[in-house]
């Protein structure tokens with residue numbers, strides 16, 4: 001069959017799009033890296049905060065009374081869980097053999113991960129606004 | 132003629148008999164710590180949610196974290212987090228196409244291990260001070 005322009009008005013680029021191996025995979029790859037970059041300062045801030053709280057130099061409610069700390073904690077939770085979920089997806093894609101089990105386990109990870117993140121973010125807001 | 136008995140010879144390099152290079156150990160540790168940290172989200176959610184629920188729930192959560200088992204977990208999570216962070220930065224450097232010259236792997240292996248141990252030790256010093 002010929003692809004002559006008489007029968008097919010789509011441009012060569014239009015015909016090639018979506019046929020390569022990179023479909024949602026490229027977006028996934030970028031999301032893993034962009035969240036990883038964001039996690040570097042967030043993690044340093046988080047560990048410093050937990051160490052300060054553990055030492056008794058800082059009180060939990062006072063800590064979250066600061067909007068900056070509350071915002072950073074929400075970001076740490078959301079970005080960290082998103083990074084973890086898409087990371088776990090790659091691990092499951094590598095090791096779970098059947099299509100059904102793979103699909104179900106990835107769905108479960110997303111459900112549990114984003115569910116926990118939602119609970120943790122709402123809890124953060126309750127402490128911040130209620131304090 | 133009786134059939135030749137199969138001789139149990141080792142096959143070519145196989146994970147169970149092959150001495151793993153340090154870089155291979157660190158590579159699989161990145162995956163293992165990533166999975167471990169994902170489990171740590173449970174503890175993080177418990178801690179923050181307990182604070183929203185009230186003082187007795189919060190005391191229960193911090194009581195667990197401060198117990199010997201809790202501190203053991205925290206030790207593991209902090210080390211896993213800093214290893215994953217340092218090795219993750221190395222991954223990002225590799226993704227940028229750098230750090231592949233001959234001999235750099237040995238150097239970056241050492242930097243990742245020393246940096247992860249140092250950051251963990253400094254954090255625990257800050258927590259005890």
Ligand code: HEM
Nearest residue numbers: 036039040043084087088090162165166168169216219222
């Ligand atoms: C602390 C800052 C962090 C940095 C810089 C970081 C960096 C990275 C990078 C660059 C990758 C991709 C590695 C590859 O190409 O194989 C990755 C994978 C992963 N990360 Fe993180 N990460 C961080 C925190 C976390 C946290 C908090 C979690 C858990 C919630 C996590 C879970 C994972 C998982 C499960 C993978 C997939 C592992 C694999 O495919 O082998 N990471 N991380």
